[in-house]
Amino acid sequence: MSAQGPSPKGRRKYKVVILGDGGVGKSALVIQFVCHRFLEYHDPTIEDSYEQQCRIDDEPAHLDILDTAGQTEFTAMREQYMRNGEGFILCFSLTDRRSFDELITYKHLINRVRAGEEMPIIVVGNKCDLEQKRQVKYEEGLTLARQLGGGKYFETSAFLRKCVDEVFHGIVREIKMKEKERYELSQSPQKKPGRVRKLLTTLQPSHLFRKGVHFKHKD
Numbered sequence: 001m002s003a004q005g006p007s008p009k010g011r012r013k014y015k016v017v018i019l020g021d022g023g024v025g026k027s028a029l030v031i032q033f034v035c036h037r038f039l040e041y042h043d044p045t046i047e048d049s050y051e052q053q054c055r056i057d058d059e060p061a062h063l064d065i066l067d068t069a070g071q072t073e074f075t076a077m078r079e080q081y082m083r084n085g086e087g088f089i090l091c092f093s094l095t096d097r098r099s100f101d102e103l104i105t106y107k108h109l110i111n112r113v114r115a116g117e118e119m120p121i122i123v124v125g126n127k128c129d130l131e132q133k134r135q136v137k138y139e140e141g142l143t144l145a146r147q148l149g150g151g152k153y154f155e156t157s158a159f160l161r162k163c164v165d166e167v168f169h170g171i172v173r174e175i176k177m178k179e180k181e182r183y184e185l186s187q188s189p190q191k192k193p194g195r196v197r198k199l200l201t202t203l204q205p206s207h208l209f210r211k212g213v214h215f216k217h218k219d
Contacts, residue, residue, distance in 0.1 A: 020091035028158035120174035
């Protein structure tokens with residue numbers, strides 16, 4: 001299944017990957033966000049791609065959302081998609097503690113596939129409408145989100161459309177924030193003259209003068 005539309009020229013496209021065990025409601029969340037409807041039954045996902053245009057913080061955005069398979073037999077396929085992702089939504093079911101515990105495995109997978117990169121991550125506890133079947137406390141979800149490096153945690157209901165937009169808008173904000181941090185780091189005056197600064201801090205003064213480096217002293 002795919003929901004796609006033309007991307008207006010010049011509009012920024014954000015590549016989002018949603019990960020989690022099978023049956024936690026990943027597809028239901030995406031379909032609710034894109035199509036504004038809830039499916040009572042959905043065939044197990046192998047890989048679905050959705051595109052949605054919206055406005056986030058009064059700026060146009062084009063989301064390219066990859067809904068991945070939760071089954072272990074599709075791990076290799078999932079890794080391939082992850083290489084192009086810019087932000088990740090890690091989803092579990094509040095009624096299934098095992099799916100909550102498995103999020104650490106997905107984070108390890110991201111770390112391995114995107115080694116050396118600090119990727120934007122949001123943790124989502126879905127099915128909050130089934131409060132009587134809850135197995136994971138809100139505080140546990142929030143703590144895990146912080147441990148996984150994101151800090152952002154939402155409890156959602158695809159059935160009630162609760163906090164659905166907040167999740168997808170939130171991951172775009174996280175992507176933009178990381179981009180800004182990387183840009184500012186690349187433009188930092190502390191980073192630009194790295195070789196010169198290293199030379200000045202490692203060489204002895206006698207070496208500096210032999211190399212023609214002079215200092216002005218104030219009286």
